[in-house]
Amino acid sequence: DTGVSQDPRHKITKRGQNVTFRCDPISEHNRLYWYRQTLGQGPEFLTYFQNEAQLEKSRLLSDRFSAERPKGSFSTLEIQRTEQGDSAMYLCANDIGDYGYTFGSGTRLTVV
């Protein structure tokens, strides 16, 4: 148990459908990150929140992607009109200070 929970663990969706993933972070850590990982590659930064404020977004985050963190607690990542290229593992992480990040187990998205 890493302390960061992600739901669902796996999601299969048809191309064109919308999907939403949830991340429940370690409650006392106010920075939350989303990363995407495709097969054989390291995780790629998507966006991060300081409390409820979204402070940075990667150019990978197209306008079909939106992330929220209401009240600075859990976060959601929504992908609209999914494409096959969106198939990946989506990882959420907390910044735990000097020890870097604690990652969740991720949500594996497959777009068919």
Add this chain to the structure above:
Amino acid sequence: DAKTTQPPSMDCAEGRAANLPCNHSTISGNEYVYWYRQIHSQGPQYIIHGLKNNETNEMASLIITEDRKSSTLILPHATLRDTAVYYCIVNGYGQNFVFGPGTRLSVLP
């Protein structure tokens, strides 16, 4: 882009030490070296980090060269459960972690 270079893969015999190298020739004075590993279908897991001194914890040792341009992660007695992808990351305060493709370590029985 990642600021580190690692070999794509390595093998190690079970029970032997695994020495994973990392080059970070453009590291800045205030940037730390972090090591993470990722076991199949899980999120990356923190292993160890350091600035310029060698570090050791219950998982591994980190040896950083005096010029800080390279480092080595040492798993003293590798087990089959250490088979994973190992990422070396250079990171300064306020920066987002940038992962490269890492080193795929295979521990062989």
